[in-house]
Amino acid sequence: MSHLFDVYPLYDIEPVKARGSYLWDQHGTEYLDLYGGHAVISVGHCHPYYVDMLTRQLNAISFYSNSVKISLQEELAEKLGELSGYPDYRLFLCNSGAEANENALKLASFHNGRTKVISFTKSFHGRTAGAVAATDNLSIVAPVNYNKHVTFLPFNDVDSAENGITDEVCAVIVEGIQGVGGIQVCSDEFLQTLRRKCDETGAILILDSVQCGYGRTGKFFSHQFSGIDPDIISMAKGMGNGFPIGGILISPKFKASYGLLGTTFGGNHLACAAGVAVLDIMKNENLIGNAAEIGDYLMDGIKEIGGYKELRGRGLMIGIEFDFPVKDLRNKLLFEHKMFTGVAGTSTIRLLPSLALGKKEADMFLEALRKEVSVTSL
Numbered sequence: 001m002s003h004l005f006d007v008y009p010l011y012d013i014e015p016v017k018a019r020g021s022y023l024w025d026q027h028g029t030e031y032l033d034l035y036g037g038h039a040v041i042s043v044g045h046c047h048p049y050y051v052d053m054l055t056r057q058l059n060a061i062s063f064y065s066n067s068v069k070i071s072l073q074e075e076l077a078e079k080l081g082e083l084s085g086y087p088d089y090r091l092f093l094c095n096s097g098a099e100a101n102e103n104a105l106k107l108a109s110f111h112n113g114r115t116k117v118i119s120f121t122k123s124f125h126g127r128t129a130g131a132v133a134a135t136d137n138l139s140i141v142a143p144v145n146y147n148k149h150v151t152f153l154p155f156n157d158v159d160s161a162e163n164g165i166t167d168e169v170c171a172v173i174v175e176g177i178q179g180v181g182g183i184q185v186c187s188d189e190f191l192q193t194l195r196r197k198c199d200e201t202g203a204i205l206i207l208d209s210v211q212c213g214y215g216r217t218g219k220f221f222s223h224q225f226s227g228i229d230p231d232i233i234s235m236a237k238g239m240g241n242g243f244p245i246g247g248i249l250i251s252p253k254f255k256a257s258y259g260l261l262g263t264t265f266g267g268n269h270l271a272c273a274a275g276v277a278v279l280d281i282m283k284n285e286n287l288i289g290n291a292a293e294i295g296d297y298l299m300d301g302i303k304e305i306g307g308y309k310e311l312r313g314r315g316l317m318i319g320i321e322f323d324f325p326v327k328d329l330r331n332k333l334l335f336e337h338k339m340f341t342g343v344a345g346t347s348t349i350r351l352l353p354s355l356a357l358g359k360k361e362a363d364m365f366l367e368a369l370r371k372e373v374s375v376t377s378l
């Protein structure tokens, strides 16, 4: 009998080994992983460089507190600044996406002394008090009314943003591409309006890049397609390829002071080793370019197969919405074709594979999808 607090429906599959884009269960059955545990596996499972770097770090020192110098943190900040195109932003490290958003909201409030937050319909920012307050319900129900400071505007609606962002607003928090909300891409005009309104009113623009960041979309951050620079960028998921690590990139306009933000585990040696290994692999293997290329290849293949209601996304962040619930289709993909996929809502299949996904694996998915979609439309 399980002694766990039962909050997740579970597949009766236990992955015991993984390499690249593949997983094996306890019976030795091989699965293609097109989901990466909610976009976490960025450079592929058990990449030898990553394993080696973590192993060496584990044998050196795994943890000490932020009261001492940790050169790996500086290395991570420098490499992240360079690869992401934000070399003059400062990095604060924490342990998860929700925690990154909490710190972003806190920093915004310290900066302008305001409390009102603007978020958007169908957004998801995490499950801690502040992050859940800025989340538009979805399946998450906050037990008390944390939301009293948050106003939800319609996603991608330029006019509402134009009117709703006033000089009382502390922060505007938005995902460049909504993940849990169904792979909805921000239009350029929408993001540019948010940037301009924040400049006009003194509100802080936070781009939650926890899911749509870290090279997945073919640029380091998805908002870079729209040519805007946020004040704060939150990150997690792919940042550690499975080792828990999160952070915020902070524009030079914020002034740091002792005690402003804090953490026990954030920026620990092992997490930083994982973070540095991920960035090295992304750079050395041109994984951002690969995400763009294989993403386009998958999108073209899916378009050719057809049978869906809408296809959305960028790079290797893809949502295929059908006009029927996708539970059976996903079960077929998992149990017959041995492929892990994700879901958003009830009718959108969500693909968030490793950025190192190859053409061969993309073809395997397309072949399975073709077969199942043609069966469904008979």
Ligand code: PLP
Pocket (backbone or CB within 6 Å): 038, 095, 096, 097, 098, 099, 101, 124, 125, 126, 127, 175, 179, 180, 208, 209, 210, 211, 212, 236, 237
């Ligand atoms: N923000 C976004 C856009 C997310 O997709 C998620 C998780 O799915 C979070 C924040 C919360 O991240 P975490 O579960 O690491 O706290």
